[in-house]
Amino acid sequence: MPKDQDTNLQKLLSMALDRSVKGREALARTIGKLFSEEERALSELERALMTDILGKLISDIEIVVRKALSEELSATKTVPHELILMLANDDIEVARPILLESSIVEDQDLVDIIKTRTHQHQLSIAMRNELSADVSDALVNTGKKDVIKMLLENQNAAVSELTLEYLTDQSRRIDDFQEPLINRDDLPPHLAERMYWWVSASLRAHIVRNFPVDIQDLDNKIQAGVHKLVDHDKLVAQKETPAIKLAHSLQKNNLLTSDALVQALRQGEIELFETMFCEMSGFRPAGIQKALYKTKGEGIAILCLSMSIPKQTFASIFLLSRKGSPQGMKTDPRDLSRAMLIYDKVKQEDAKLIADSWKMDPKYQEAVKDIEQTALSEKSAAGARAS
Numbered sequence: 001m002p003k004d005q006d007t008n009l010q011k012l013l014s015m016a017l018d019r020s021v022k023g024r025e026a027l028a029r030t031i032g033k034l035f036s037e038e039e040r041a042l043s044e045l046e047r048a049l050m051t052d053i054l055g056k057l058i059s060d061i062e063i064v065v066r067k068a069l070s071e072e073l074s075a076t077k078t079v080p081h082e083l084i085l086m087l088a089n090d091d092i093e094v095a096r097p098i099l100l101e102s103s104i105v106e107d108q109d110l111v112d113i114i115k116t117r118t119h120q121h122q123l124s125i126a127m128r129n130e131l132s133a134d135v136s137d138a139l140v141n142t143g144k145k146d147v148i149k150m151l152l153e154n155q156n157a158a159v160s161e162l163t164l165e166y167l168t169d170q171s172r173r174i175d176d177f178q179e180p181l182i183n184r185d186d187l188p189p190h191l192a193e194r195m196y197w198w199v200s201a202s203l204r205a206h207i208v209r210n211f212p213v214d215i216q217d218l219d220n221k222i223q224a225g226v227h228k229l230v231d232h233d234k235l236v237a238q239k240e241t242p243a244i245k246l247a248h249s250l251q252k253n254n255l256l257t258s259d260a261l262v263q264a265l266r267q268g269e270i271e272l273f274e275t276m277f278c279e280m281s282g283f284r285p286a287g288i289q290k291a292l293y294k295t296k297g298e299g300i301a302i303l304c305l306s307m308s309i310p311k312q313t314f315a316s317i318f319l320l321s322r323k324g325s326p327q328g329m330k331t332d333p334r335d336l337s338r339a340m341l342i343y344d345k346v347k348q349e350d351a352k353l354i355a356d357s358w359k360m361d362p363k364y365q366e367a368v369k370d371i372e373q374t375a376l377s378e379k380s381a382a383g384a385r386a387s
Contacts, residue, residue: 066094074101085109092120099124111138119144126150131157140167145176152180159184164191172198172370189230193363196226201367205375216356220282223361227284243275251279258309258317265320273321281307283359291358292321296332297339299358305343306355314343 070087073079074097081104088098088105098105099113099121111134114122125131126139126147136159139151148167151157159167164181168191171177181187182195200222207213250256256276264273277288281303291299297318304314318339346354 063091063093066090067097070094070097074098077103079104081106088113089117092118092124095121096124100128107132107135110135114138114142119147122147123150126157127154129156133158133160133163136160137163145174149176149180152177152184155185159186161188164188168194171195173374175202178202193226193230196229197361197363197367198370200226200364201371204368205371216353219360219364220356223359223364224282226364227361241271241275243269243272246272247275247279250276256280258304258307258313262313262316262320265317270321277303281355284361287358297335298342301339301342302346302351302354302358305346305348305351308348311340311343315340 066087070090073084073087084098084102084104088095088102088109095113095117099110110125110128114125114135115138122139122142122144123146125135127150128135131139131151131154136151136157139147140163142148151159152167164184164187167177168181168187171181178195178199182192182199187195204218204222207218208215247256250260256279261273261276261280264270264276274285274288274292277283277292278285281288283291283303291303300318300321301314304317309317315336318336
């Protein structure tokens with residue numbers, strides 16, 4: 001046995017004979033320091049002896065010393081697993097540094113601690129520098145809102161898409177989940193879009209409840225804001241088309257007019273026409289296409305009337321859009337007559353209201369409906385309790 005190794009063992013054995021409180025504290029600190037000196041290679045005998053001594057001491061030494069020992073060993077990679085596990089299962093003041101920092105604690109250790117130890121142990125694990133998806137699932141399974149919120153705020157925690165989808169659904173009724181979910185870098189775009197609508201619907205309900213506002217104008221602004229967010233997410237993998245760029249440029253320079261729509265149609269630029277119409281009306285592409293091609297003319301009539309497009313220009317748009325439609329639609333003279341009649345008979349104010357209702361994104365409508373139904377159910381439940 002090397003001389004320095006023998007000296008260290010003799011020193012530890014000598015200190016172990018001192019059964020006073022101060023003696024035990026000094027022994028614990030000495031062993032902790034030896035473990036943390038990573039540049040010093042410990043022999044198997046030294047490691048086994050120190051682990052055995054600390055294992056017997058941990059339950060006896062003062063908590064302040066156990067806490068200092070935990071802090072000393074939390075960043076060390078050479079400490080025996082069983083010793084770290086003892087500290088991780090200790091009172092939270094002792095366990096916290098290990099749970100937050102130690103790379104020696106294994107995933108199954110963390111899952112077991114989540115299931116068997118305290119609420120504070122769970123919160124500490126939720127804040128770890130790194131978390132696997134399995135450990136994240138165990139934290140979610142606790143069902144504790146503050147633990148799950150802490151997990152979601154931890155960008156270093158891996159969370160499976162299935163769990164994110166579950167928590168996204170839960171965020172309908174648990175507002176505390178909404179902001180940390182939206183801010184997660186790993187939230188898939190389709191879940192982010194769902195979250196945007198739910199959060200927006202909640203905001204709408206709050207504004208309508210507390211302020212005198214034009215609801216239709218509010219809905220339009222909320223949807224426009226969400227669409228920008230959604231489009232931005234989608235444009236990460238999709239560049240703007242030339243038609244979109246041109247429509248934006250024309251709008252910016254006040255050159256986007258009803259005559260420009262007719263000109264694009266006459267030149268056979270159907271995509272540009274639809275993009276320009278979207279830019280002018282505030283409609284999404286699917287909404288414009290539905291109004292143009294999936295009705296018998298009443299859709300175009302209402303849109304053009306709501307946008308103050310002159311009757312003659314409306315007729316040109318109707319005929320040319322039908323002729324150049326992707327489906328190659330044939331124009332039925334009765335459809336034109338019906339569309340012209342609607343244009344003449346419907347008031348422009350009513351046309352604007354109808355057009356605004358068509359702009360409502362179905363996902364937004366669903367979110368608003370869910371919020372209203374939840375509020376109604378809570379009101380009914382409160383009334384039943386009061387009676």
